[in-house]
Amino acid sequence: MLEIINDYWLFFLIGQYPNGPIGGLAGTLLLATVCVILALPCSMLIAIGRTGTNRFWRGITFLIVYVMRGTPFLMIIFWAHFLGPLVFGNSLGPFWVMVIALVLYESAYLAEVIRAGIQALPYGQAEGAKALGFSRARTMTLIVLPQVMYSSFPALLSQFVSIIKETSLGFVIGVHEFTFAASQVNSILLVQPVEIYAILGLTFFIVCFAFTSAARWLERKIGKSQGVSLS
């Protein structure tokens, strides 16, 4: 096991980077980060639509969330794989196909987290802002969303863990990420799958567990600080 790490650690870490696309663990984390940055604004819009008063937008966003929740992620990946190049041109590489699929899928899940945050916020906040003459848009951006982002940060962080885990599915369309790197090493060495997949799984575990623990710690901390401010 140590021998494999010794020989291939750079490949596991960044893939073929200087001579090819960035991959390995760095590719996985890059993919997850790009996805979060793009998916957060989308999910806020969906969450606002879901909690708003406009019937039309409520219907549309409801449909988006339920279609995404009811379809396997692999299906979304293949839709993006076949439709993405039609929409964005043929130069779209597997990395960006995966980004599109992740953003589509995760926006719906993140939106549910943010929606729960919006609904948990006391209604007096929005009412107070209205009484002070804030428009609905300014109430959302200045009063509601900042508080929601603070209180639902732990939940968003644990959703980030699922995003990291879901990037591994990019393997099926040939995205250069960690699982892909491991299966390449496996096809070079051929006889040591136990060690290679153990390295793969344990590294994923270390990364994801760090974020999960951080989310739990923040949850306790934020819960405590809100308890103080209430009393």
Place this chain on the structure above:
Amino acid sequence: MDFGSISVLNEPYLTWLLQGLRLTFALFIFAWIIAFVMGFLLLLLRMSPIKVISWIPSIYIELARNIPLLVQIMFWYFAMPMLLPEFLQQALNRGDSGFILASLALGFCMAAYFSESFRSGVRSINSTQVEASRALGFSFLRTMQYIVFPQALRATIPLIMNNTLLLFKNTSIAMAIGVHELMYQVLSINNDTFRTFEIFFIATIAYLFFSVLIMIAGEFAERWAKKSRRTSNA
């Protein structure tokens, strides 16, 4: 809608699709049973008074929840057979090893999620109930059987339905190791006919249909759970 004009629904592709659907359901049911039973065992182990024993399920659950399912399935498929004794390897190769290992991987992974749901159900029961029944002379197992589990079940069912939906969607990942379930069959029909849009549309609708069924069942279960809790409080 005239189905005759959709060539992907003609033979032999219709048979392929139905075979895929059948295997998806077989995976789903096997994995569900494994997940339920294993999840329950993990819960029992976790409630054990001996500290060391109660750590085992905690470690297992953290591992299963923080490693991508694809990696777990690949580990089971590529690595696990090498760890098994000779006669089991041969037995696997005689049968459909992809299917067996995929359903084991799915089941063992989802067991962690199921176990967490069970645990949050059990934790929703006030500990005074356990103390009271122990005071009345119920043994630990009888307390669980008659007092804790029937009540915990109600709090648990909505969570379990959510995990069931997750499990159903995750059966598609078995495609990565070549199990001929719905997703795999869709890709091979696509490679055969190049009617990408039609076949993916049909498959998405199929997946959505069953997912929505599970969601509706979950909704009903939640309502039933709320109602029966209200009457039991009254």
